[in-house]
Amino acid sequence: MSGVEGFMYPNEVELQWSLLIVLYPYITGLVAGAFILASLERVFKVEAVKPTYRLALLTALAFLLVAPLPLQLHLGHPERSFEMYLTPHRSSAMAMFGFVYLWYLTVVLLLEIWLEYRPDIVRFAQTRTGVTRWIYKALTLGSENLSPSSLRIDDRVGYVVTVIGIPSAFLLHGYVGFIFGSVKANPWWSTPLMPVVFLFSAMTSGIAAVLVLYVISMKLRKTPIDMRCLDTVAKYLFYTFVIDFSLEMLDLVQRTYEADESFRSLDFMVHTRLWLSQVVIQIFLGTLGPLAVLAVTQLRTFSETLRRRLYITASLLTLVGIFAMRWNVVIGGQLFSKSFLGYTTYKVQFAAREGLLPAIALMILPFVLFYALVKLLPPWQEHKATEA
Amino acid sequence: MNRFLRDSGHLARPALVLVAGLAVFLVVRGAVIPKNFGKYGHYRPAALDLIRQHPAAFAGQDQCLACHDEQAKTRASGKHAHVACEACHGPQAPHAADFVNVKPALPDVAALCARCHENDAAKPKNFPQVVTAEHSGGVVCNTCHQPHNPHL
Structure with a gap:
């Protein structure tokens, strides 16, 4: 059989979870990461990252709205997914994801964005004309109260929502790791460390994405980049990446030392089929590369331009590396046989329902939504600084 | 106290939107879930009759x-x-x-x-x-x- 090497059981030859299922944890991870970065300013009072606060919230929302779409497309019958909400089963991990997702979208993210933007929304509702005025009017939910006392209350409630949001973001993404970690029949996935590794890689990718979006937004707006902010975001990117890398290495060391009955088969797979995506792209290019760049920026002093370029390079490599990590988990976990005697191949189709083309479209969509959200709710706060 | 209530009154609005959304969901749920769902297991009992109506393929x-x-x-x-x-x-x-x-x-x-x-x-x-x-x-x-x- 073409693409099959050694012995595969008949149901293992064709991969059931495709490229779209790679996108799902990747996109969800960007949401969780962006939100954690936003919470740095709000809860942990890291004032330096304030310029990215609103941007991070909008990034999280744009990606969160797209997060279930790869699953819908993968299902083939998107209308059926609604049934998951109507008659959820306690044993269905996906049904629980639906509720975690809705909780996170409505109670955490939309509420926090609304509270944060309320003064702007009210101002736009009073100053804009035409259709946009009505949109902002609707967004005020009928209240234009901007008294100092009401804004103080908003601030306090916003703080509480963010505090609730942090465990919610952890739950949302830790949960995606749980879906894989709980497949006990698959030794490549089945480890209690999976939710934790997913969570930290999510934080890493989300912080990197916001950093890139911040720099690009500033460049497009021809506005000077706040280097203190960028340095701090890069510093947190470095810290979370170090933790993420350590956890992944712990997992690797544990597996290598334990060397259970699956080890030889998985080790062979990493040295053959996954060599490029796991060792070259994920570990060297996407992890050690950006870690080295970020470490150098922490140890040496560079000019602003060089620092900016180094941060951007490190962030882009991080985004590639985390994508490769998702690929290796999802696809890698389906390439070997449960008999440990054979391997199959995954070939991405192009213009198919689960092909490369819809995957690219799904990766572009959050940026389109992000652009629309930025237009609707401008995150720039320079005017406030000048007013002050 | 009155001032506090007045200045925090707007917070009731997103809560109302959420409750309204939840109410719509519960109404839709009540309307579309088939009767006796879960009687024998996590499925519609009527599905059994539908399956029985399929023509037999094997003679035996x-x-x-x-x-x-x-x-x-x-x-x-x-x-x-x-x-x-x-x-x-x-x-x-x-x-x-x-x-x-x-x-x-x-x-x-x-x-x-x-x-x-x-x-x-x-x-x-x-x-x-x-x-x-x-x-x-x-x-x-x-x-x-x-x-x-x-x-x-």
Whole structure:
């Protein structure tokens, strides 16, 4: 059989979870990461990252709205997914994801964005004309109260929502790791460390994405980049990446030392089929590369331009590396046989329902939504600084 | 206190939107979930009737033996005694219902035998297996073996 090497059981030859299922944890991870970065300013009072606060919230929302779409497309019958909400089963991990997702979208993210933007929304509702005025009017939910006392209350409630949001973001993404970690029949996935590794890689990718979006937004707006902010975001990117890398290495060391009955088969797979995506792209290019760049920026002093370029390079490599990590988990976990005697191949189709083309479209969509959200709710706060 | 209530009154609005959304969901849920859902398990009881309405595809061993007496005897005396007729001949309910007009096609022997007897490391050692290309050199299996009792 073409693409099959050694012995595969008949149901293992064709991969059931495709490229779209790679996108799902990747996109969800960007949401969780962006939100954690936003919470740095709000809860942990890291004032330096304030310029990215609103941007991070909008990034999280744009990606969160797209997060279930790869699953819908993968299902083939998107209308059926609604049934998951109507008659959820306690044993269905996906049904629980639906509720975690809705909780996170409505109670955490939309509420926090609304509270944060309320003064702007009210101002736009009073100053804009035409259709946009009505949109902002609707967004005020009928209240234009901007008294100092009401804004103080908003601030306090916003703080509480963010505090609730942090465990919610952890739950949302830790949960995606749980879906894989709980497949006990698959030794490549089945480890209690999976939710934790997913969570930290999510934080890493989300912080990197916001950093890139911040720099690009500033460049497009021809506005000077706040280097203190960028340095701090890069510093947190470095810290979370170090933790993420350590956890992944712990997992690797544990597996290598334990060397259970699956080890030889998985080790062979990493040295053959996954060599490029796991060792070259994920570990060297996407992890050690950006870690080295970020470490150098922490140890040496560079000019602003060089620092900016180094941060951007490190962030882009991080985004590639985390994508490769998702690929290796999802696809890698389906390439070997449960008999440990054979391997199959995954070939991405192009213009198919689960092909490369819809995957690219799904990766572009959050940026389109992000652009629309930025237009609707401008995150720039320079005017406030000048007013002050 | 009144001032506090006035200045925090706007917070009730997103809460109301959320409650309204929840209410719509519960109304839709009540309207669309089929009656008696979960009576026998996590599914609609009516699904059982729908499944019962599907036409049967397999006739069943007894139906075949009622007419094909000679083949039944040959098969019973050989190694294929425990292989059901329709495992090789495919589902034959339409033929059993109307044996005059519905004539089943003979199976493609070359592909059929290899499906079970092609050599495979995962099969038990004592199961008869051959590498078909080497074993017969392209000659179809039933040139030498009688499928109902394959012993030479």
